[in-house]
Amino acid sequence: MTGFLETQAIEKRWGHGVTVGPITLDIASGEILALLGPSGSGKTTMLRLLAGFETADGGRIAVAGEDVTTVPPARRRFGMVFQHYALFPHLDVGENVGFGLQGRGKGDEGRAKQQISEALALVDLAGFERRKVHELSGGQQQRVALARALAPEPRVLLLDEPLSNLDPALRERTRRELRDVIKRVGITSVFVTHEQDEAFDLGDRIAVLNNGRLEQTGAPDDLYEHPANLFVATFVGRANVFRGAAARALGSAAGNGVLVVRPERLRFADAGLPGIVRERRYTGVAAFFLVEGDDHQRFEVLAEPDAAQVGQRVYVEATRVIAL
Amino acid sequence: MIGRLRNTDLAAVALTLLLAWLVVYPILVVGADAADGTAVRAFVTRPGEWAALWASVWISLVSVILAAAIGIPLAFLFEWFDFPGRKTLGALIALPVLLSPLVGVIAFLFLYGESGFIARVWRVIVPLLRPSLVGAAMLTFMTALGSFSAPYIFGGGFRVMTTQIVATKLNGDLPLAMVETVALALVAVLGLVMLRRTEGDDILVALGKGIAPRPRPIRRASVRRLTTALGWGFAVLLLLPHLTLLLVSLVPYGAWTTEILPPVINFENYRRLFSEAERLRPMVNSLWMAAVSTAIAVALALGAGWLVVRRRVAWRRVIEGLLALPWALPGTVFAIALAITFSVHAPLQLRFVLVGTAVILPLAYLVRALPLTGRGILASYRQLDPSLEEAAASLGAGRWRTLARVTLPQLRPGLAAGASLAFVAALGDIVASIVLYTYETRPVSIEILSSLRLSETGVAAAFGVVLMLVSAIVLGVGARR
Numbered sequence: 001m002t003g004f005l006e007t008q009a010i011e012k013r014w015g016h017g018v019t020v021g022p023i024t025l026d027i028a029s030g031e032i033l034a035l036l037g038p039s040g041s042g043k044t045t046m047l048r049l050l051a052g053f054e055t056a057d058g059g060r061i062a063v064a065g066e067d068v069t070t071v072p073p074a075r076r077r078f079g080m081v082f083q084h085y086a087l088f089p090h091l092d093v094g095e096n097v098g099f100g101l102q103g104r105g106k107g108d109e110g111r112a113k114q115q116i117s118e119a120l121a122l123v124d125l126a127g128f129e130r131r132k133v134h135e136l137s138g139g140q141q142q143r144v145a146l147a148r149a150l151a152p153e154p155r156v157l158l159l160d161e162p163l164s165n166l167d168p169a170l171r172e173r174t175r176r177e178l179r180d181v182i183k184r185v186g187i188t189s190v191f192v193t194h195e196q197d198e199a200f201d202l203g204d205r206i207a208v209l210n211n212g213r214l215e216q217t218g219a220p221d222d223l224y225e226h227p228a229n230l231f232v233a234t235f236v237g238r239a240n241v242f243r244g245a246a247a248r249a250l251g252s253a254a255g256n257g258v259l260v261v262r263p264e265r266l267r268f269a270d271a272g273l274p275g276i277v278r279e280r281r282y283t284g285v286a287a288f289f290l291v292e293g294d295d296h297q298r299f300e301v302l303a304e305p306d307a308a309q310v311g312q313r314v315y316v317e318a319t320r321v322i323a324l
Numbered sequence: 325m326i327g328r329l330r331n332t333d334l335a336a337v338a339l340t341l342l343l344a345w346l347v348v349y350p351i352l353v354v355g356a357d358a359a360d361g362t363a364v365r366a367f368v369t370r371p372g373e374w375a376a377l378w379a380s381v382w383i384s385l386v387s388v389i390l391a392a393a394i395g396i397p398l399a400f401l402f403e404w405f406d407f408p409g410r411k412t413l414g415a416l417i418a419l420p421v422l423l424s425p426l427v428g429v430i431a432f433l434f435l436y437g438e439s440g441f442i443a444r445v446w447r448v449i450v451p452l453l454r455p456s457l458v459g460a461a462m463l464t465f466m467t468a469l470g471s472f473s474a475p476y477i478f479g480g481g482f483r484v485m486t487t488q489i490v491a492t493k494l495n496g497d498l499p500l501a502m503v504e505t506v507a508l509a510l511v512a513v514l515g516l517v518m519l520r521r522t523e524g525d526d527i528l529v530a531l532g533k534g535i536a537p538r539p540r541p542i543r544r545a546s547v548r549r550l551t552t553a554l555g556w557g558f559a560v561l562l563l564l565p566h567l568t569l570l571l572v573s574l575v576p577y578g579a580w581t582t583e584i585l586p587p588v589i590n591f592e593n594y595r596r597l598f599s600e601a602e603r604l605r606p607m608v609n610s611l612w613m614a615a616v617s618t619a620i621a622v623a624l625a626l627g628a629g630w631l632v633v634r635r636r637v638a639w640r641r642v643i644e645g646l647l648a649l650p651w652a653l654p655g656t657v658f659a660i661a662l663a664i665t666f667s668v669h670a671p672l673q674l675r676f677v678l679v680g681t682a683v684i685l686p687l688a689y690l691v692r693a694l695p696l697t698g699r700g701i702l703a704s705y706r707q708l709d710p711s712l713e714e715a716a717a718s719l720g721a722g723r724w725r726t727l728a729r730v731t732l733p734q735l736r737p738g739l740a741a742g743a744s745l746a747f748v749a750a751l752g753d754i755v756a757s758i759v760l761y762t763y764e765t766r767p768v769s770i771e772i773l774s775s776l777r778l779s780e781t782g783v784a785a786a787f788g789v790v791l792m793l794v795s796a797i798v799l800g801v802g803a804r805r
Contacts, residue, residue, distance in 0.1 A: 086711040088729075088730060
């Protein structure tokens with residue numbers, strides 16, 4: 001038990017036989033963990049279990065060695081950034097950020113004010129105290145939500161799809177800023193996302209969930225290069241799946257194993273797996289070539305933009321394969 | 325964790341039982357007691373009873389027709405055409421519905437004398453300004469069927485079921501009063517079933533606001549003059565009683581006899597109202613009873629909102645139905661039911677002697693207030709994003725701080741609307757009051773009736789004006805965004 005935030009076989013049973021868990025996670029102090037999975041995979045349930053909004057049907061949650069499984073959200077001291085931010089519309093920005101600072105003993109007014117302006121400065125919104133929430137842009141609202149969650153100095157920060165409400169142009173920049181702020185504060189964080197890019201960019205480690213089960217936990221390159229199973233291999237990054245003769249043509253040692261090859265690990269060669277180029281999708285630095293093999297299975301090759309033409313007969317070989 | 329779940333269920337059971345005890349149990353008691361052979365035989369054989377029941381039904385039907393005849397042209401006039409003063413007049417026309425029914429009825433008494441219809445028609449015109457004509461017609465029918473003050477004051481010897489019930493009760497023939505109550509309740513339920521069929525949805529849908537087309541300006545000068553005149557004519561017709569009421573309230577006792585306009589105008593009646601302890605008493609009674617019943621109705625509706633919307637307890641439909649039920653049955657039915665249920669000491673049957681105490685009238689007002697506060701608060705609760713409350717919790721706020729700082733401010737519009745309507749309804753109530761009041765707890769409505777009986781029209785009118793003003797202020801505050 002070395003982790004700061006731990007779940008041991010935590011489990012939530014919904015009706016109709018739908019179960020999330022049992023999930024065991026071990027998150028180090030200051031680490032950012034991404035919960036990645038398709039919709040319905042149980043990642044949001046997992047986050048709500050951590051926050052205390054859902055009650056666990058089994059297992060335990062501990063933070064810094066303290067069992068918080070039955071501690072209500074109000075006394076868990078976990079900060080949360082909601083998907084739609086959940087800013088209080090009847091309060092201004094300063095009152096929103098200061099909400100978590102009230103009712104914790106009779107601290108002097110000045111100290112709370114100081115903490116509010118510090119929290120706002122942290123998210124680059126210094127001087128925004130008296131603004132109305134509805135006057136802010138989506139990005140500013142997201143930062144107010146972050147400042148509000150961080151102001152009471154929680155033990156853990158939880159974020160529910162924190163970037164899904166921003167337009168794509170803003171998302172990438174906000175992602176880096178979000179990571180910078182979290183790392184500067186040094187708070188242990190868990191966030192939910194269904195986008196692999198976001199998980200890779202923001203998370204130190206990623207826990208992949210599917211159908212309520214934890215498929216694999218690991219650093220981004222770990223998941224990409226050494227997926228534990230076919231689901232992780234295909235959900236994290238682009239993947240071509242080969243079986244049987246095609247797998248053997250690409251050099252599968254075992255007779256009937258499944259072979260996963262990333263598009264950038266395939267290249268056109270003089271011999272190997274034969275096929276015809278059906279489509280070419282140009283991305284600038286490279287192009288994706290959609291190749292149809294003789295067994296009519298289609299797969300993707302990432303290569304130089306002029307490596308092949310549509311309709312051309314090609315042979316493909318693999319530089320690195322993942323055998324499952 | 326299991327403990328918290330059990331608390332929710334416990335709260336739901338407690339609230340359901342409390343509501344059932346308030347709104348269903350008295351009706352069941354009356355229903356059971358009414359199954360009395362002699363009383364039923366008396367009801368069936370006496371022609372007067374059938375006449376009263378029939379009168380209730382046909383007057384309600386005629387109200388629908390008259391309301392449609394006046395209301396539909398009026399709706400067209402105000403919603404389709406633009407003419408000078410249209411907006412102001414529209415607001416003025418809506419005013420009578422917002423004011424206490426009793427005030428309106430008293431006002432009509434002064435102006436239109438013994439014509440019972442017009443009052444009913446006018447009380448229900450505004451629902452007809454809404455596009456949902458069928459719903460509005462059924463609403464008119466239900467309102468007219470349950471109306472008490474208009475037939476009571478204008479009716480003379482003419483009886484409808486609501487007044488018949490109260491008369492029978494006052495004569496001491498309780499079994500017969502119960503049978504009459506059940507008969508009226510059955511007619512109301514029948515009407516309600518028809519309403520639900522036509523609307524296919526909530527019984528209160530008819531109160532909903534329709535989308536009006538953009539008013540179009542009238543080009544031809546002569547036509548514009550005509551519509552303007554018609555609009556003002558209608559508005560004056562509708563508001564004349566209130567203006568008359570104001571005038572009468574300014575005339576001292578015995579000063580106005582045969583003149584066309586009163587020879588003396590002063591504030592003598594108001595001075596008497598506020599300086600004589602015996603006259604101030606009903607005012608104070610009405611205010612505190614309305615305030616208490618509204619506060620409890622708000623608290624119960626908040627509890628119901630939390631259980632129905634937030635916790636989504638299994639029998640949330642039952643809780644909603646219990647909250648709405650008092651709206652569906654005429655006030656007289658509840659007044660009689662409460663009077664009978666709470667005049668017996670039988671703790672094991674959950675019956676206590678409350679009649680004759682200061683508790684019974686606020687209790688009766690509370691029952692009538694539940695649909696209003698329940699409706700407003702449940703609607704607001706449904707629009708409240710649950711993550712706001714979760715955000716408060718994650719920031720360390722306990723249940724009560726979350727309620728005070730986040731939930732209540734967010735529910736404010738619906739809460740204020742429901743509470744102000746409930747307060748005004750309790751302030752102007754006459755149906756429950758006349759059956760259940762004692763001298764000590766007599767409300768304003770009863771005082772107005774006794775003033776009228778003593779021919780002190782000026783004082784009665786002054787009471788009416790004060791009631792009207794308080795109601796208008798409360799509703800104005802409640803409607804503020």
